[in-house]
Amino acid sequence: MENNPRKAAGRPRSEEAREAILLAALAILVREGYENLSIEGVAREAGTGKSTIYRWWGGRGDLAVDAFFATIDETPDLPETGSAEEDFRTQINGMARDLRGPPGRAFAALLMGGRESPTVSAAVRKRWLDPRRDWARMRMARAAEAGELLPGVEPRAALALLYSPLYSPLLFGNTIPPAQDLSACFDLAARTIFRREKA
Amino acid sequence: MENNPRKAAGRPRSEEAREAILLAALAILVREGYENLSIEGVAREAGTGKSTIYRWWGGRGDLAVDAFFATIDETPDLPETGSAEEDFRTQINGMARDLRGPPGRAFAALLMGGRESPTVSAAVRKRWLDPRRDWARMRMARAAEAGELLPGVEPRAALALLYSPLYSPLLFGNTIPPAQDLSACFDLAARTIFRREKA
Amino acid sequence: MENNPRKAAGRPRSEEAREAILLAALAILVREGYENLSIEGVAREAGTGKSTIYRWWGGRGDLAVDAFFATIDETPDLPETGSAEEDFRTQINGMARDLRGPPGRAFAALLMGGRESPTVSAAVRKRWLDPRRDWARMRMARAAEAGELLPGVEPRAALALLYSPLYSPLLFGNTIPPAQDLSACFDLAARTIFRREKA
Amino acid sequence: MENNPRKAAGRPRSEEAREAILLAALAILVREGYENLSIEGVAREAGTGKSTIYRWWGGRGDLAVDAFFATIDETPDLPETGSAEEDFRTQINGMARDLRGPPGRAFAALLMGGRESPTVSAAVRKRWLDPRRDWARMRMARAAEAGELLPGVEPRAALALLYSPLYSPLLFGNTIPPAQDLSACFDLAARTIFRREKA
DNA sequence: GACTAAACGAGACGGTACGTCATGTCTTGGG
DNA sequence: CCCAAGACATGACGTACCGTCTCGTTTAGTC
Numbered sequence: 001m002e003n004n005p006r007k008a009a010g011r012p013r014s015e016e017a018r019e020a021i022l023l024a025a026l027a028i029l030v031r032e033g034y035e036n037l038s039i040e041g042v043a044r045e046a047g048t049g050k051s052t053i054y055r056w057w058g059g060r061g062d063l064a065v066d067a068f069f070a071t072i073d074e075t076p077d078l079p080e081t082g083s084a085e086e087d088f089r090t091q092i093n094g095m096a097r098d099l100r101g102p103p104g105r106a107f108a109a110l111l112m113g114g115r116e117s118p119t120v121s122a123a124v125r126k127r128w129l130d131p132r133r134d135w136a137r138m139r140m141a142r143a144a145e146a147g148e149l150l151p152g153v154e155p156r157a158a159l160a161l162l163y164s165p166l167y168s169p170l171l172f173g174n175t176i177p178p179a180q181d182l183s184a185c186f187d188l189a190a191r192t193i194f195r196r197e198k199a
Numbered sequence: 200m201e202n203n204p205r206k207a208a209g210r211p212r213s214e215e216a217r218e219a220i221l222l223a224a225l226a227i228l229v230r231e232g233y234e235n236l237s238i239e240g241v242a243r244e245a246g247t248g249k250s251t252i253y254r255w256w257g258g259r260g261d262l263a264v265d266a267f268f269a270t271i272d273e274t275p276d277l278p279e280t281g282s283a284e285e286d287f288r289t290q291i292n293g294m295a296r297d298l299r300g301p302p303g304r305a306f307a308a309l310l311m312g313g314r315e316s317p318t319v320s321a322a323v324r325k326r327w328l329d330p331r332r333d334w335a336r337m338r339m340a341r342a343a344e345a346g347e348l349l350p351g352v353e354p355r356a357a358l359a360l361l362y363s364p365l366y367s368p369l370l371f372g373n374t375i376p377p378a379q380d381l382s383a384c385f386d387l388a389a390r391t392i393f394r395r396e397k398a
Numbered sequence: 399m400e401n402n403p404r405k406a407a408g409r410p411r412s413e414e415a416r417e418a419i420l421l422a423a424l425a426i427l428v429r430e431g432y433e434n435l436s437i438e439g440v441a442r443e444a445g446t447g448k449s450t451i452y453r454w455w456g457g458r459g460d461l462a463v464d465a466f467f468a469t470i471d472e473t474p475d476l477p478e479t480g481s482a483e484e485d486f487r488t489q490i491n492g493m494a495r496d497l498r499g500p501p502g503r504a505f506a507a508l509l510m511g512g513r514e515s516p517t518v519s520a521a522v523r524k525r526w527l528d529p530r531r532d533w534a535r536m537r538m539a540r541a542a543e544a545g546e547l548l549p550g551v552e553p554r555a556a557l558a559l560l561y562s563p564l565y566s567p568l569l570f571g572n573t574i575p576p577a578q579d580l581s582a583c584f585d586l587a588a589r590t591i592f593r594r595e596k597a
Numbered sequence: 598m599e600n601n602p603r604k605a606a607g608r609p610r611s612e613e614a615r616e617a618i619l620l621a622a623l624a625i626l627v628r629e630g631y632e633n634l635s636i637e638g639v640a641r642e643a644g645t646g647k648s649t650i651y652r653w654w655g656g657r658g659d660l661a662v663d664a665f666f667a668t669i670d671e672t673p674d675l676p677e678t679g680s681a682e683e684d685f686r687t688q689i690n691g692m693a694r695d696l697r698g699p700p701g702r703a704f705a706a707l708l709m710g711g712r713e714s715p716t717v718s719a720a721v722r723k724r725w726l727d728p729r730r731d732w733a734r735m736r737m738a739r740a741a742e743a744g745e746l747l748p749g750v751e752p753r754a755a756l757a758l759l760y761s762p763l764y765s766p767l768l769f770g771n772t773i774p775p776a777q778d779l780s781a782c783f784d785l786a787a788r789t790i791f792r793r794e795k796a
Numbered sequence: 797g798a799c800t801a802a803a804c805g806a807g808a809c810g811g812t813a814c815g816t817c818a819t820g821t822c823t824t825g826g827g
Numbered sequence: 828c829c830c831a832a833g834a835c836a837t838g839a840c841g842t843a844c845c846g847t848c849t850c851g852t853t854t855a856g857t858c
Contacts (some may be wrong), residue, residue: 010833011823017835035315040813049836054815111370112311116234121371129371157383160376164363164384171310171366172320172328177359184356185363192391209802210854216804239844248805253846408828409827415830433713438818447831452820509768510709514632519769527769555781558774562761562782565768569708570718570726575757582754583761590789607807608849614809637839646810651841 013056020046021053025067030102034109037064061113061120068106069127072098078135084143085194088136088162089186093179095132096166100176108170136163143194150195161189212255219245220252224266229301233308236263260312260319267305268326271297277334283342284393287335287361288385292378294331295365299375307369335362342393349394360388411454418444419451423465428500432507435462459511459518466504467525470496476533482541483592486534486560487584491577493530494564498574506568534561541592548593559587610653617643618650622664627699631706634661658710658717665703666724669695675732681740682791685733685759686783690776692729693763697773705767733760740791747792758786 024046028037037060043050057063080087099107107128114121140155149158165185169177177185223245227236236259242249256262279286298306313320339354348357364384368376376384422444426435435458441448455461478485497505505526512519538553547556563583567575575583621643625634634657640647654660677684696704704725711718737752746755762782766774774782 008833009825009831011835013834033314038813039815043836047836049838050815051817051837052835055834059815108314112314114371115232115307115311115373121373125371153387154383157380157387160364160367160380160384161360161387164367165359167370168359168363168366170370172313172324181356181359184353185359188352188356188360188391189388192387207802208800208856210804211856212803213854237844238846242805246805248807249846250806250848251804254803258846409830410828412830431712436818437820441831445831447833448820449822449832450830453829457820506712510712512769513630513705513709523769551785552781555778555785558762558765558778558782559758559785562765563757565765566757566761569764569767570711570722579754579757582751583757586750586754586758586789587786590785605807606805606851608809610808635839636841640810644810646812647841648811648843649809652808656841 014052017046017048017052018056021048021056021063022067022070025063026071026106029064029067029106029109033105034060034064034112037109039063058119059117061117062123064106064110064113065120065123065127068103068110071103071106072128078139080139084139084146084148085190085196087139089190091132091136092162092166092182092186096176096179096182104170104176111170133159148195150193153193158189158193161193162186165189213251216245216247216251217255220247220255220262221266221269224262225270225305228263228266228305228308232304233259233263233311236308238262257318258316260316261322263305263309263312264319264322264326267302267309270302270305279338283338283345283347284389286338288389290331290335291361291365291381291385295375295378295381298365303369303375304373307373310369332358347393349392352392357388357392360392361385364388412450415444415446415450416454419446419454419461420465420468423461424469424504427462427465427504427507431503432458432462432510435507437461456517457515459515460521462504462508462511463518463521463525466501466508469501469504478537482537482544482546483588485537487588489530489534490560490564490580490584494574494577494580497564502568502574509568531557546592548591551591556587556591559591560584563587611649614643614645614649615653618645618653618660619664619667622660623668623703626661626664626703626706630702631657631661631709634706636660655716656714658714659720661703661707661710662717662720662724665700665707668700668703669725675736677736681736681743681745682787684736686787688729688733689759689763689779689783693773693776693779696763701767701773708767730756745792747790750790755786755790758790759783762786 021042024042025037028041028045039050039053039060042060042063043053053063057066078087078091110120110124114124136159137155140149140159143149144155149155165177166182169175220241223241224236227240227244238249238252238259241259241262242252252262256265277286277290309319309323313323335358336354339348339358342348343354348354365375365381368374375381419440422440423435426439426443437448437451437458440458440461441451451461455464476485476489508518508522512522534557535553538547538557541547542553547553564574564580567573574580618639621639622634625638625642636647636650636657639657639660640650650660654663675684675688707717707721711721733756734752737746737756740746741752746752763773763779766772
């Protein structure tokens with residue numbers, strides 16, 4: 001029951017145009033990379049005018065952010081089993097799945113865009129990093145409470161150790177590591193973080 | 200029996216111009232970021248003609264690579280003590296020192312440039328990643344031989360675990376983590392990788 | 399037996415809007431020239447919607463025409479004394495008065511608009527030129543009948559000679575000549591056109 | 598024997614491009630009028646880049662001026678016979694010939710452009726009006742000296758009377774009057790200006 | 797000491813994209 | 828049916844760089 005400033009006069013925004021623009025932007029992002037994502041190109045491919053893009057987005061950075069997140073379930077329900085280790089493994093694998101393939105290229109492009117515009121990096125932090133990190137911190141705190149952590153484990157360092165192997169290859173290779181490698185890293189890290197039940 | 204390919208007729212390359220260009224490129228890179236590094240800007244700032252740049256470099260990517268590596272000792276002699284753990288810690292801290300501050304921003308910019316041009320990412324791999332990774336693999340193999348590793352540690356995963364926390368923050372924050380955080384991560388990782396002497 | 403074509407259903411045209419639009423258009427015309435007369439600008443300044451303008455006028459040309467003629471008495475009663483020379487002098491001075499100053503600039507702008515749209519030039523001819531020319535032709539014919547013309551004077555050429563000096567400076571200087579200059583020209587022309595009574 | 602500031606470094610201006618641009622501009626000016634003369638259109642038609650146009654001309658006004666004057670002999674040698682009346686008739690007919698047809702449309706367009714930009718109207722004055730007016734004033738002064746003028750003729754008014762009928766129709770009809778009409782006007786005006794030899 | 801040849805600065809060239817603005821059309825809700 | 832508001836596709840604006848090109852100049856080695 002939202003009561004906007006009365007009603008919003010004038011012709012309503014075209015949902016068609018909005019979608020065409022986001023689709024075109026995503027396609028170009030994946031196909032040609034952030035460097036070659038131009039507003040004119042998007043307008044051409046989407047069959048819209050440039051001004052329609054500038055009316056709703058601030059520039060190619062904003063556009064790239066929205067285009068990427070249109071492909072992503074922004075607030076996935078994260079399961080919570082009894083085991084913190086299992087929960088983290090599930091989340092990390094899920095993120096890897098989200099980012100692998102074309103969306104991964106878009107994501108890498110997006111991070112790149114972050115250097116060009118603080119808006120973009122803020123948006124990425126706010127819409128990707130923060131929710132996932134918040135969840136992770138909370139889960140880690142609960143694990144500590146439940147005595148699931150080994151003694152002397154600092155939560156912040158533990159999180160860095162668990163997540164970094166997922167992201168860092170983007171810097172050099174543009175790709176998310178394969179599931180097997182990721183698992184090996186996770187297992188190794190988990191060994192030094194989580195208390196395991198004695199067999 | 201001519202020693203060189205003849206002797207290179209004509210006016211020799213101007214060392215002055217080369218240095219002015221690299222300096223200008225680095226300055227712009229650090230001051231304004233990769234996005235705003237333009238060939239025209241470099242030529243203007245260096246007081247050279249554009250063609251001199253295009254003669255020796257393929258584009259702004261190539262130029263950025265050279266400008267960055269001009270600030271870095273490309274093949275540092277890595278010490279080797281008896282302890283693998285100490286050696287890795289030394290190397291990682293050294294890399295962090297190299298990348299922290301302005302050069303770090305240049306490095307991030309460089310990695311970004313990698314998406315735009317395969318030449319750049321190849322150069323980064325060849326001049327940064329490969330030598331460091333080669334050393335690390337070798338050192339890790341020697342550690343395994345010497346029985347310094349805990350049982351069940353896969354070298355590849357171990358390396359990923361050790362190095363990722365250094366790089367991944369570049370993706371989101373444009374910075375290298377502070378020494379303290381890095382140490383905490385390293386210690387945590389080391390605990391699951393290296394066999395420690397019993398007290 | 400309905401008196402009007404039906405009665406015109408629906409909301410009646412807003413006289414307020416019409417006037418606001420014409421006023422705004424005239425103001426912009428005088429203040430910023432025809433070049434900078436934009437429909438959007440008029441709508442903004444008049445506080446109306448663009449479509450209201452497009453509904454009633456064909457474009458900025460039409461609008462300029464109406465705005466200009468709103469400042470002019472379109473069919474002034476022309477006096478007729480016994481002397482053709484005096485009557486012409488009176489009319490020409492009257493026209494000069496109408497066109498001098500801001501309205502003159504608007505008029506020049508209007509003529510300029512004529513090149514862009516045949517509608518405009520037709521309107522200018524119909525609402526400015528034709529009534530004045532018709533009067534002049536009639537007066538000249540009557541003068542011929544009354545024997546006021548010198549022998550060998552072709553009416554068409556005589557009219558051109560009398561009126562041209564009023565208009566032609568608009569082309570180069572954007573202004574109507576001062577009264578004194580105009581008088582000198584008129585006197586000179588009159589000498590070769592009108593028979594003067596012997597003293 | 599001009600000694601420029603040494604030599605003019607850099608690639609020399611392309612004469613080809615200059616000509617293609619002027620030709621295209623003139624063609625558009627004549628074909629579509631000043632209103633529809635756009636820099637982009639000229640660049641498209643001339644096969645050049647926009648920047649080449651902006652490098653050498655300040656805008657469409659400047660361009661139109663140059664395009665028009667490229668078709669006109671800017672400083673025609675004016676004959677001088679013994680008779681001032683004949684000389685003026687020759688000059689006026691020559692101007693009419695210059696302006697009739699396509700160049701006339703371009704000229705009208707140009708005058709229109711004068712309202713939009715003071716640069717243009719200054720250029721038109723400087724390159725068209727002034728030389729012709731200067732010549733006319735001088736010739737008129739010489740005629741006065743030689744006693745060719747009727748008594749009481751003010752040179753300024755006489756010039757206005759002679760030249761106005763040529764220009765003023767441009768305002769309403771876009772065309773230069775036909776030779777016959779022009780002659781009639783000229784004869785009528787001449788009768789009140791020049792002393793004629795007794796038969 | 798002239799000749800050859802490449803690198804140099806300068807800067808013009810045809811392009812592409814930028815972000816802004818006005819066009820004329822349309823689609824709402826409300827009077 | 829009119830009106831205001833304002834979104835829409837279109838297209839020109841003037842700017843900034845792109846990467847290529849064409850100059851005249853400079854700086855070596857080679858004859």
